Amino acid sequence: MENTNCREGGSVIKNKKCIQKLSKHMPEASLATAKKKLEQLQDITTQSAEFGEEIGQIIAQLRKVAAPSNEPFLFTSVLTENETLLRAVFRDCEDIEFRIFDAGGRKALLVYLKGMCDTSNLERNVLKSLMGQTSPTNGNTVNALNGLNDMKAISEQILGSASVRIVNKANIVIEAIMAGNALLLIDGLEEGAIIAAVKHVKRDISAPYNEYALQGPDEAFNEEINDNIALIRRRARDTNLKVHIMTVGERTKTSVAVLYVANLVKPGLVEEVERRIGLIKTDKLLSSATIDQFIVDHPWSPFPQTQTTERPDKMLAALYEGRVGIIVDGTPVEILVPCTYNILMQAPDDYTMQPIVASLIRFSRNAAAFLAIYLPAIYVAVVSYHPGMLPTTMAISIAELRARTPFPSFLEAIMMEILLELIQEAIIRLPLKLTGAASMIGAFIIGNTVVQAGLINPLLVVVIATTAISSYSMPSYNFSMALRWTRVPMLMLASMLGLYGVILGVLAITIHLCSLRSFGESYLGGMFNVDLLSDWKDSVVRLPAKLLKERPKEFGAQDQIRIGDSDGQSGS
Template identity: 70%
Template sequence: MRRMKCPRIRKLSADRPDASIQQAEKELTKLQKMTRQSTVFGEEIEDLVDQLRQVAAPSSEPFIFTSILEENKKLLQSIFKDCGDIEFRNFDAGGKSALLVYLEGMADTSNLERNVIKPLMSQTGPDNPNTGNLSEIFTTMKSISEHILGASSVSVLTKASAAIEAVMMGNALLLIDGLSEGLSISAIKYVKRNIGGANNEHILRGPNEAFNEGLTDNIVLIRRRSRDTNIKVQILKVGERTKNSIALLYAANLVKPGLVEEVERRIKLIDTDKVLASAKIEEFIVDHPWSPFPQVQTTERPDKVLAALYEGRVGLILDGTPATLLVPCTYNVLMQSPDDYTIQPVIASLIRLTRNVTAFIAIYLPAIYVSVVSYHPGMLPTTMAISVAELRARTPFPSFLEAIMMEILLEVFQEAIVRLPQRLSGAATMLGAFMVGTTIVQAGLINPLLVVVVAITAISSYSMPSYTFNLALRWLRIPMLVLASILGLYGVIIGILAVTIHACSLRSFGESYIGGLFDITLLSDWKDGVVRLPSKLLKERPKEFGSKDQTRGGEEDG
């Protein structure tokens, strides 16, 4: 019997060299490259299609609405590409296709269901009394909003940019087949902080409601406190990309002529892509951005804003932040507190005078100490001079270096307390007090008298009603210390003159920052500036703000 030969097993690459692993890897690499190129090519085709759709649109518009609903939907989908939170809701309205576009989480879906979708879908029923008039009602968006929709706030949109902005703000966009316009429906509902107490400007007597991050809520807090129709609100947009809303508030019958227009002009000149905090607005609109002094007053209290409006000033409320800006800003307003108007005038006047003294101490006390100890010890009483000399003999560093070290430690402790979680800030305070008050002094690194001076200086700066003004005082201590270490008391005097001249030269929307204190024509403002007289004697508004009506009494026009 003939034996069958077993076929010889050979490698595939021996018969087919092009089937080797190396060749397969090369082909796979080519395939991957072609896939990437096709993806890029597809994206370029999409961009080209979008550009072709935009040919008929003006340069400021992404596209123009057509009367074909599906085409409008494709245009919007190209704009909202990769936006997973944008919802496109198709439904039937009066026999026509309708589309509702809204931002999930920011639009009230139950409101849209109740006041938009259900009324429009019910128009197709046989029992609907308006069935015979549907062809007339569905000719324009205006007639639809007047005869069918139950929403309280609607507006007809003809521009695509306005429609896109309305959707991103939380409103709903309604489009209907056959109509080349849209309808913006107010249905904003998003998570926000409730109205709470003031965190930074708490007072003992009086209201403690504070602004939150919602622009509408903040305007309501102003309106609730005043029924005056002369309080005007203008809504502007800032930020090329964020397009934040900012409210400009003023009393039309009191504000200085030209002030509102100047504030509006400066806001429109803001050229930036994002505005997330009111501090950025402040940097753009101030006259002297390099000055350490705040040229815009910041507050979170609605009563303080309203009081400023009735003095002829202008308020700026940015959506998304509780910090409200007030302009013009002068030294006088920064030294005033709402508590001044809830206590007896005599006590309030004494407190205001004390604040002015503590402002001086917060800047110049360490510099005066360094200059006297280093250059003019003969100015001290003999007993005190001997005591200071004994304390100085125990420390290895010169007084200037000691003061700089203490200032640095003080700033470090303040930043640590601010940045740490609330439960740990108390421990940081105790640790800082232990290090500065006990350890450093016992180690002989710092003069105990200097610790007392720095502590008094810090407490003096904390007594300022304005936190931004407090920061300015803290910053000015360093150049004053340098001048004192070089020139002694002569350097301190030069520093005082330089700070005074700089403050007098500052202008906040045309108003002198500190010059009003020395202007003889504005002496009447001292009644509610340097001191506070009883309310029945404060019959005039501050002249420094140029209010149209100087009388606080009830005139015919307010």
């Protein structure tokens, strides 16, 4: 404020103190200038952040110069430098914990991933063990770590963890930390100790959802690979049961376990399975279905060439037939190879009921597989091209029913197939509480409304319903989907060529199945190989267990004896 002439109410008052704008005397303090300076400051801040990011990348590249091409950096004997390197790698990962503490007078660093590591285990077996190494003796402080100049000696004499691995490679350390393990570094040592302390949220062992057995075990795989391997190990105390663990996925680093029985599996099969898995090039692996698509011989075939299961007992039974199991971390559905048509027609319940009943059920499944593919095509062919093959009364009845519908039989069948697929997809995708309502609506539409409206022949409704039930009776869902897919080409052939088209379709599908190979084994040819007729006792039919003394020959098991020799010595 200053004494000047002030204007009030239109009059000028002399020598009165007035409040005036600062910008009048200091133009650089004007609002426009302040906005301009603020914009310049924002630009400088943005450029500084970009410059800092570039400097960080340059530093990382400079540190990588001395490291091998597959290593991000090299550990040093200076703890602060190692910490800086690790913090650079785990930049912006706020769930990574860096715990610095005093280990008997020497600085130590514990690095772990919060939420995936058992902190109580670390506190009890690492922190407490190392922080208690300083003890007073005759008034002097004695450091118990002074005489230990390598991490191996410290892990053997001080750490109380059950599993400790000494490493000095950065890529192994980073992968171990991201898997839920802890890293221990001590000043003065270039090596680190990876402590197995994985503990994260997981689903408990539950009953199978898709492969329920009336009299079988009620345990199924979950998403944890170690739990799944333990379910297999608990059922077989056999040292010949081997487990090889691989890593797949450039980014996810997913663990994949290959299981087999060493003295049973066909020579070369395990090596071929591991070779195909090793050739998988992908950035992520989230389910076993991805493995399946990479390792099959014929990816364009609709028929499954690997067997999937969520039952540990089923996998173990397959391993003791000379097959190979693949367990993928993060998914409860695992893979068995090789896979043939006979294997897909078997269910766990077949081995818990009387052999004659199981044989009848297996025969019914094979008949159901035939109906699921060919029944609608046979109906269209006979009704459209060969009505003379039907009994007179039945032919007249069908003609009367078709006279009430405006569409040809082929179009009716296609409409029913589309409607059936839509209802099935709706039931699968809807929440569990709404599936009952969807089922009722679907049954009402197919069973009542469509027929009363005169759009579909009632006999065709019976045919499509029989086809759907037949596909539902398959033990393998993937095989059931393949049957559903092949119905449409068969309907087209039947609509164009009648029964001749159906026969051509049967030949084409049979030839295709015979040409399929699953890790060298014929998909369907084993049923017609005279050298493998002995396998029929546990394929088309099932004989009593005491007569199943040999393993299936089609998988080439090294030891064919399943039960025991005549002198009482048990086989493998």
